[in-house]
Amino acid sequence: xxxxxxDTDVTTWSPAGxxxxxxxxxxxVKQGSAAIGLRSKTHVILACVNKASSELSSHQxxxxxxxxxxxxxIAGLTADGRVLSRYMRxxxxxxxxTYESPLPVGRLVVQLADKAQVCTQRSWKRPYGVGLLVAxxxxxxxxxxxxxxxxxxxxxxxxxxxSRSQAAKxxxxxxxxxxxxxxxxxxxxxxxxxxRETLQGEKLKSSICTVAVVGVGEAxxxxxxxxxxxxxxxxxxxxxxxxxxxxxxxxxxxxSEASAPVAEEGAAPMDI
Amino acid sequence: xxxxxxxxxPYDNNGGSCVAIAGADYCVIAADxxxxxxxxILTRECSKITKLADKCMMASSGFQADVKAxxxxxxxxxxxxxxxxxxxxxxxxxxxxxxNTLYYKRFFPYYSFNVLGGLDSxxxxxxxxxxxxxxxxxxxxxxxxxxxxLIMPFLDNQLKSPSPLLLPAQDAVTPLSExxxxxxxxxxxxxxxxxxxxxxxxxxxxxxNAEGIxxxxxxxxKD
Numbered sequence: 477x478x479x480x481x482x483d484t485d486v487t488t489w490s491p492a493g494x495x496x497x498x499x500x501x502x503x504x505v506k507q508g509s510a511a512i513g514l515r516s517k518t519h520v521i522l523a524c525v526n527k528a529s530s531e532l533s534s535h536q537x538x539x540x541x542x543x544x545x546x547x548x549x550i551a552g553l554t555a556d557g558r559v560l561s562r563y564m565r566x567x568x569x570x571x572x573x574t575y576e577s578p579l580p581v582g583r584l585v586v587q588l589a590d591k592a593q594v595c596t597q598r599s600w601k602r603p604y605g606v607g608l609l610v611a612x613x614x615x616x617x618x619x620x621x622x623x624x625x626x627x628x629x630x631x632x633x634x635x636x637x638x639s640r641s642q643a644a645k646x647x648x649x650x651x652x653x654x655x656x657x658x659x660x661x662x663x664x665x666x667x668x669x670x671x672r673e674t675l676q677g678e679k680l681k682s683s684i685c686t687v688a689v690v691g692v693g694e695a696x697x698x699x700x701x702x703x704x705x706x707x708x709x710x711x712x713x714x715x716x717x718x719x720x721x722x723x724x725x726x727x728x729x730x731x732s733e734a735s736a737p738v739a740e741e742g743a744a745p746m747d748i
Numbered sequence: 749x750x751x752x753x754x755x756x757x758p759y760d761n762n763g764g765s766c767v768a769i770a771g772a773d774y775c776v777i778a779a780d781x782x783x784x785x786x787x788x789i790l791t792r793e794c795s796k797i798t799k800l801a802d803k804c805m806m807a808s809s810g811f812q813a814d815v816k817a818x819x820x821x822x823x824x825x826x827x828x829x830x831x832x833x834x835x836x837x838x839x840x841x842x843x844x845x846x847x848n849t850l851y852y853k854r855f856f857p858y859y860s861f862n863v864l865g866g867l868d869s870x871x872x873x874x875x876x877x878x879x880x881x882x883x884x885x886x887x888x889x890x891x892x893x894x895x896x897x898l899i900m901p902f903l904d905n906q907l908k909s910p911s912p913l914l915l916p917a918q919d920a921v922t923p924l925s926e927x928x929x930x931x932x933x934x935x936x937x938x939x940x941x942x943x944x945x946x947x948x949x950x951x952x953x954x955x956x957n958a959e960g961i962x963x964x965x966x967x968x969x970k971d
Contacts, residue, residue, distance in 0.1 A: 541831070565831050569824050 487599045497603060498596050501625035504605035508551035510641050510674040511538060513609040514634035514648065514667055515620040516658045519691035520611035522549040523667040525638070525674060526684055539688045539698055543568040545578050546612035547688050547696040551638035552625075553605035560604060564588065581612030585621045585629045593627030607637045611690055618691070636670060644670040660691060665711045668704075680708055759811050759859045760785055763946030764796055765895030766807035767933055768865035769907070770873030770888050774926045774957040777865040778933045779807040779893075780941070780968060782949040792949035792970065799961065801826055802836040804866035805954055806846070809893030810880070811859035818858050821849060839866035843876040843884060850882030857881050861892040866956050873956075895940035895947040902936055926955060934966055941968045 482488050483496035490496060511524040526535035536554045540561040541547050548564065550557030567587060571579040588608065595601045603625040610621040622637065623629045634652045636644035647670050655663065667687060672680040682705035690696035699707075766779040779796035782789060797807045798819045806822070808815040825845060829837050837845070843864050850858055857880045864876040864884075877890035889907050891899040907924075924932065933953055941948045948971070953964040 562831075565828070569827055573820055573824050 485599055486596055486601070486603060495596060498626045501603035501605050502607075505552040505607035505625065505637055506639060506641075508554070508606070508638045509538070510636060510638035510644060510671065511549040511551045511607075511609055512634075512636040512641070512644050512648075512667055512670045512674075513549060513611055513620045513622075513632070514652070514655055514663060514670070515611070515618045515632075516655050516660075516663050518618055519660045519663055519689060519694070520613070520618045520620050521663045521667045522547060522609060522611050522688045523671050524549050524551070524686050525671055526686055535684075539686050540565075541688075541696050541698070542584075542610075542612075543572075543578060544695040545614065545690065546581055546584065546610065547690055548611070549609040549688070551607050551609075551641075556604045556606040557608065560588065560591075560606065560608065563591065564610075578614065580614040580616075581610060581619045581621065582614070582616075584612070585610050585623055588623050589627050589629045592623065592625060595625075596627055609635060609637060611688075611696070613690055613692065634666075634670075636674070638674075640674040640676060643673040643676070647673045660689070664689070664707060668708060668711060681705065682708060758856075759814075761810060761859070761894075762790070762812040763894045764809045765891060765893035765899060765937070765940055765944065765947045766796055766809050766861075766863050767891045767899060767903070767936060768807060768863045768875040768877075768889065769903075769924075769929045769933065770865065770875040771924060771926060771929055772873065773867075773871060774929070774955060775805075775865040775867060775873035775875065776926070776929045776933055776953060776955050777805045777807050777863065778937065778951060778953040779809065780895075780937060780947045780949060781952055782947065783812060784946050787945075789949075795952055797952055797954050798823075800837075800842050800864075801839070801866070803956055804837065804839040804842045804864065805956060805961070806862055806864050807892075808860045808862045810861045814858040815860045818846075818849065818860050818862075822846065825849075838869045839864065839874050839876075840868055840886075842866075843874075843886070846876075846878065847882040847884045850878065850880065854881050861896075863890050863892050867958070871958060891936075893947075895937075895944040898940045898944055899936050902939065903932075906932060926957065930955065930964070937966075937968060 482490035486495060486497035509525045509527045513522050522539055524538045528535040539549045542564045548561055564584060567584060568579045592604055595603045605625060608623040612619050620632050621629050622632055622635050633655055634648040651666055671685045682701045686698060687704050688698040763784040764780050764782055768777045777797055781793050781795060783791045783794040796809055797805055800806050800822050826837055859880060862878040866874060868874045874886055875890055876884050876886050878884045889903050930953060937951045948968045951966040951968050955962050
C-alpha cells in the first residue's frame with residue numbers, strides 16, 4: 477500500500493472502489509500485539525500477548541470484561557479499544573436494565589459494527605483503529621466474533637489478530653475442527669500454544685500473556701498470573717533449547733512439542 | 749371558583765416497615781414482607797430488602813414501584829463503578845450515591861423511605877437513614893415505614909444511651925451481640941405487627957458480617 481491522491485479523506489472513494497482510510501485503519505490493527513480467540517460448544521477463551529513498551533512501564537490492558545457473559549480482546553489502538561469497551565459495557569447495562577436479561581452477543585456486535593460504520597462515512601471522523609475479538613455466551617451457545625474498523629463483523633470458531641497473528645492462525649487452522657468438542661482445559665492449552673506461536677522463539681511465561689475464560693456456568697473472568705503460569709508449566713509449553721533436563725523424564729505431557737524449535741512449525745504436524 | 753384538585757395520584761403507599769441496627773462488627777437489616785394498597789393486601793411475600801454491594805444492603809418502604817426503580821438504578825450504577833474501579837463499592841460510598849440519586853428527583857421524588865445497612869471500610873457496622881429526597885445521616889439504628897412511629901421509640905428506649913440527662917446522647921454502634929440484636933428486631937416487629945395494620949405476614953432478617961450475608965425468616969401475624 478502506498479500513498480495516493482484518494483487516501484486523504486475517509487469519505488473519498490478511489491477509482492477502484494476502495495476507501496483507503498478504512499484500509500489504513502485495518503493496518504493499525506495488524507501493528508498491535510497479538511490477540512487470539514477460540515471457542516467450543518460451551519466455552520470461549522481469549523488470550524493475548526502483553527508487550528510493555530519498556531521494562532519500567534506496565535503493559536497495556538487488552539482484555540476487558542464487558543458483562544458476566546461477554547468479554548473482549550483488542551488489538552491496535554488500545555485507547556480506541558478502551559472507549560469501545562466502555563460503550564459495550566454501557567449497552568449491556570442498559571439492555572439488562574430494560575429487559576432484565578443479558579444482551580445477546582450477536583446484538584452487541586451488530587451495534588458495535590454500526591458504530592464503526594458511522595466513522596467510515598463522516599468527513600469529520602476517523603475509523604476506529606482497533607480490532608475486537610468479542611467472546612460471549614447467550615441462549616444459542618458460545619460465540620466468538622471479530623469486529624474490524626471497516627464496520628464488518630464475522631463469527632469464528634477461532635481467530636487471531638495483531639502482529640505475527642499469521643503464525644497463530646496457521647496453528648489454529650490445523651486444529652480448529654476439534655475445538656467444538658474440546659474441554660475447557662484443552663481449549664486453554666490450544667490458546668496458550670497459539671500465543672506461543674506468535675512469540676517467535678521468545679519464552680512463553682505468564683508475565684507476557686493474559687488469558688480470559690467465559691463458559692456455561694462460568695462468568696467472564698481473566699485468569700490470574702499464577703494460574704496461567706501453572707497451566708503453562710503443566711502443559712510443558714516452555715521451549716527447551718538444550719536437551720530436556722533429567723527430571724523432566726517423569727512428566728506425562730508431550731516432550732515433542734517442548735523441544736521442537738520454532739523454525740519447524742508448519743513442516744511437521746505436531747502431535748499434541 | 750374553587751381550586752382544581754388532582755383526580756389521580758402518581759404515587760401509592762404499599763405500606764410495611766423496615767429496621768436496621770449496627771453492631772461492632774455486624775449489621776442487622778430487617779423488613780416485613782407484606783405489600784398492601786389501601787385496606788387490601790397485594791401479597792404476603794414481597795421482599796423489601798436488596799443487596800446493593802458485597803457489604804451493603806438496602807431496605808425500603810413506601811411505593812414499591814419507585815423502590816424497584818431505585819434498586820435497579822443503583823445496581824446499574826454499581827456495575828459501572830466496578831468496571832471503573834475494579835472493586836466493590838463501600839457502604840459509605842453507596843450511601844452518598846443513594847443520597848445523590850434521590851435528590852436528583854427532588855421535584856418528582858421517589859416515594860421511597862430507605863434504610864441502608866452494612867459494614868464500613870473498617871468492618872464496623874453502619875446504618876444510614878434517609879428521607880424521600882436524599883437527606884441522610886449515619887446512625888446506630890433506624891426504622892422507616894408505616895410502623896416506624898411504633899418501632900423507633902422502642903429502639904430509642906433499648907439502644908440509646910441509658911441516661912437521657914447525659915448530653916450528648918450517643919446512639920452510635922450498639923454494644924449488643926449479633927444474636928441479641930436479631931432477637932430485639934424480632935421483638936420489635938412482633939409488637940409493631942399488633943398495632944400497625946400494614947405490617948405483618950412474615951419478617952425477613954438479613955445479617956451482614958465479616959463472613960458474609962445470611963438471611964432468616966420469622967412468621968408474623970397475618971391479620
